[in-house]
Amino acid sequence: MAAPNSIGPALLAANKSLARLDLDGHDLPPSPAPSSPHAGRRRYALATELVYTETKDQYGSSSIPIYQSATFKQTSSSGGNEYDYTRSGNPTRTHLERHLAKIMNATRALAVGSGMGALDVITRLLRPGDEVITGDDLYGGTNRLLTYLKNNQGVVVHHVDTTNVDSVRAVLSPKTTMVLLETPTNPLIKIVDIPTIARAAHEASEKVLVIVDNTMLSPMLLNPLDLGADIVYESGTKYLSGHHDIMAGVIACNDPELGDKMYFTINATGCGLSPNDSFLLMRGVKTLAIRMERQQTNAQRIAEFLESHGFKVRYPGLKSHPQYDLHWSMARGAGAVLSFETGDVSLSERIVEAARLWGISVSFGCVNSLISMPCRMSHASIDAKTRKERQMPEDIIRLCVGIEDADDLIDDLSRALVQAGAVTLTIDGFHANDADSDSAPASA
Numbered sequence: 001m002a003a004p005n006s007i008g009p010a011l012l013a014a015n016k017s018l019a020r021l022d023l024d025g026h027d028l029p030p031s032p033a034p035s036s037p038h039a040g041r042r043r044y045a046l047a048t049e050l051v052y053t054e055t056k057d058q059y060g061s062s063s064i065p066i067y068q069s070a071t072f073k074q075t076s077s078s079g080g081n082e083y084d085y086t087r088s089g090n091p092t093r094t095h096l097e098r099h100l101a102k103i104m105n106a107t108r109a110l111a112v113g114s115g116m117g118a119l120d121v122i123t124r125l126l127r128p129g130d131e132v133i134t135g136d137d138l139y140g141g142t143n144r145l146l147t148y149l150k151n152n153q154g155v156v157v158h159h160v161d162t163t164n165v166d167s168v169r170a171v172l173s174p175k176t177t178m179v180l181l182e183t184p185t186n187p188l189i190k191i192v193d194i195p196t197i198a199r200a201a202h203e204a205s206e207k208v209l210v211i212v213d214n215t216m217l218s219p220m221l222l223n224p225l226d227l228g229a230d231i232v233y234e235s236g237t238k239y240l241s242g243h244h245d246i247m248a249g250v251i252a253c254n255d256p257e258l259g260d261k262m263y264f265t266i267n268a269t270g271c272g273l274s275p276n277d278s279f280l281l282m283r284g285v286k287t288l289a290i291r292m293e294r295q296q297t298n299a300q301r302i303a304e305f306l307e308s309h310g311f312k313v314r315y316p317g318l319k320s321h322p323q324y325d326l327h328w329s330m331a332r333g334a335g336a337v338l339s340f341e342t343g344d345v346s347l348s349e350r351i352v353e354a355a356r357l358w359g360i361s362v363s364f365g366c367v368n369s370l371i372s373m374p375c376r377m378s379h380a381s382i383d384a385k386t387r388k389e390r391q392m393p394e395d396i397i398r399l400c401v402g403i404e405d406a407d408d409l410i411d412d413l414s415r416a417l418v419q420a421g422a423v424t425l426t427i428d429g430f431h432a433n434d435a436d437s438d439s440a441p442a443s444a
């Protein structure tokens with residue numbers, strides 16, 4: 001991808017002798033070392049930029065060292081060093097944040113201890129009486145935090161069907177301060193029109209911030225800031241790190257004032273990502289392109305396999321997805337999370353429990369494939385009544401596809417489907433068994 005703007009190399013060279021440079025050879029910002037305002041400039045295709053970083057330490061280290069230090073010595077009693085304390089800033093975290101800003105097409109990125117930590121930092125911009133518009137299919141933890149803010153902080157939260165722009169317009173008002181979107185939604189894989197909603201929101205209220213949770217696609221497949229969002233955040237626990245060995249959250253924006261306000265919260269509350277986890281996230285990000293490529297190829301095959309056997313599959317890589325065109329007008333890929341229904345909760349239970357290669361686990365975006373029942377697991381914090389009102393099928397199974405061999409994954413899923421009694425194995429292959437429900441798989 002072409003760089004939107006590149007820093008003039010001549011300008012950098014001219015100032016080099018005067019400037020104090022950090023590990024990346026960037027001018028050092030004033031303490032406490034926020035991400036550089038020019039961090040988000042890309043020169044190469046994303047797959048290259050994910051890998052390409054320069055550390056310019058005295059040893060020519062090829063990956064960022066872990067500055068496992070809580071405090072930093074100063075040259076005088078009034079300071080004098082870029083970093084004083086890791087809660088306020090740490091060289092490993094700064095290196096990661098600059099790298100993230102670049103790949104998220106942002107001027108500022110901030111790394112915190114989890115995806116929910118990222119949303120907490122963002123929602124601390126809200127004041128009592130502020131109004132938030134968000135979806136009716138949302139990650140359970142997001143729903144929980146918004147409900148807390150509604151019950152305890154005087155924030156008004158409207159849950160509407162964000163796939164319908166008119167439903168959003170109907171509740172937009174000058175009091176709206178945030179519109180919080182997920183696309184594809186977790187777990188119903190509904191697609192939200194970011195540019196149209198962002199335009200409508202900005203027309204309705206000057207102070208509105210359009211926030212996109214990009215956890216399901218990652219910057220590899222979607223850049224919400226380029227589509228009109230003001231802030232993008234995601235759980236770095238998922239695709240960005242890719243191995244389920246850390247918890248992390250990432251926030252990015254292009255407004256320096258907004259970046260400063262969120263940095264203030266991170267420093268004040270102490271939720272910045274640790275040096276060790278910053279290192280691991282940095283390492284994970286480098287393989288994002290190759291992991292995502294493999295994960296989506298696998299996911300596409302599995303979605304087609306299930307659909308061809310009569311299951312109702314939700315995946316934006318399938319032409320049958322009702323918002324296929326909208327998804328592809330915004331995104332560069334379909335991601336690797338899909339869900340399907342069986343028509344029967346106990347049948348779903350049996351399928352999940354019969355799988356061997358697919359780990360029964362919450363989360364997604366990892367190299368391992370996972371299977372789960374969202375209503376009992378990732379979304380159990382949404383009470384049963386609300387789940388029903390929001391039309392979340394209790395039998396829905398979510399598959400989070402990893403990098404294993406696709407044939408092995410399909411074989412294991414086929415075996416689980418047969419063992420659970422969802423399909424019958426005949427001489428011609430698998431045939432879905434009918435269940436007494438509208439959403440049951442049709443007979444193949």
Ligand SMILES: Cc1ncc(COP(=O)(O)O)c(C=O)c1O
Nearest residue numbers: 114115116139186215235237248
């Ligand atoms: C869409 C989405 N957003 C945010 C989060 C929160 O991320 P974390 O678990 O890293 O706090 C999750 C999962 O937990 C998620 O699925």
Ligand SMILES: N[C@@H](CCSC[C@H](N)C(=O)O)C(=O)O
Nearest residue numbers: 139141362363364377378381
């Ligand atoms: N017990 C956790 C559940 C985390 S769900 C993780 C992930 N976002 C997913 O969708 O699988 C909680 O209560 O938050």
